[in-house]
Amino acid sequence: AQSVTQPDIHITVSEGASLELRCNYSYGATPYLFWYVQSPGQGLQLLLKYFSGDTLVQGIKGFEAEFKRSQSSFNLRKPSVHWSDAAEYFCAVGSYSGAGSYQLTFGKGTKLSVIP
Amino acid sequence: KAGVTQTPRYLIKTRGQQVTLSCSPISGHRSVSWYQQTPGQGLQFLFEYFSETQRNKGNFPGRFSGRQFSNSRSEMNVSTLELGDSALYLCASSSGLGPGAFFGQGTRLTVV
Numbered sequence A: 001a002q003s004v005t006q007p008d009i010h011i012t013v014s015e016g017a018s019l020e021l022r023c024n025y026s027y028g029a030t031p032y033l034f035w036y037v038q039s040p041g042q043g044l045q046l047l048l049k050y051f052s053g054d055t056l057v058q059g060i061k062g063f064e065a066e067f068k069r070s071q072s073s074f075n076l077r078k079p080s081v082h083w084s085d086a087a088e089y090f091c092a093v094g095s096y097s098g099a100g101s102y103q104l105t106f107g108k109g110t111k112l113s114v115i116p
Numbered sequence B: 001k002a003g004v005t006q007t008p009r010y011l012i013k014t015r016g017q018q019v020t021l022s023c024s025p026i027s028g029h030r031s032v033s034w035y036q037q038t039p040g041q042g043l044q045f046l047f048e049y050f051s052e053t054q055r056n057k058g059n060f061p062g063r064f065s066g067r068q069f070s071n072s073r074s075e076m077n078v079s080t081l082e083l084g085d086s087a088l089y090l091c092a093s094s095s096g097l098g099p100g101a102f103f104g105q106g107t108r109l110t111v112v
Helices: none
Strands: A003-005 A010-014 A019-021 A024-026 A032-038 A044-050 A056-058 A064-068 A073-078 A087-098 A101-106 A110-115 B005-007 B010-013 B019-024 B031-038 B042-050 B053-057 B064-068 B074-078 B087-094 B107-111
Touching (some): A019 A110, A024 A073, A032 A064, A032 A073, A032 A101, A044 A056, A101 B031, A101 B053, B010 B019, B031 B074, B074 B087
Parallel strands (some): A010 A110
Antiparallel strands (some): A032 A044, A087 A110, B031 B042, B031 B087, B042 B053, B064 B074
16 A cells, blocks of 8 residues: 655744755555645645656746655755745655546645744 | 635534535546545545546545536535544545646534
């Protein structure tokens, strides 16, 4: 069965500093990988996704992520964090469930706090 | 292009009651999935509907059910509510032809 691990429950960074959020997955086949962001009381917004091809993917809001098959990782990065990036970030793996259906399995999330 | 719309945004129900949540997907999307989000369990997949048929189901009791209409709008029903059903219920919309989805704002259900 597939699983996603986000080792860091809470990360605090200063505004302007770089950011890396870690994600490790377990999935038997080629993974479909996603990063979502959730602001308090809101739904999930898709930041970026990886299906195949270039292992470095660019997303919205200046985020990027790198797929490393050998490490089963899909870490999210941003070179300079803004105060508005404070939110909770979820890594997810999309797996095929049969009958044309895919489902997302999420990590527990990493809460990002930004110090002005 | 309108996003995923979930109604209502907030609900308070009493134990033992039942509740119906609604989700209107992005225009043209035929797949609607439902997820439950709680502080303890995180985000968990409930079920997926595609072209009015349940195509996939997560590991939840039969009290949780859903349906999808011909216009792709979906409803989720929870019967005999328990305190543990208090959660944010998220609806996800997609074409249904691959992984990944766009989420709505969610319905916050509180069971008292």
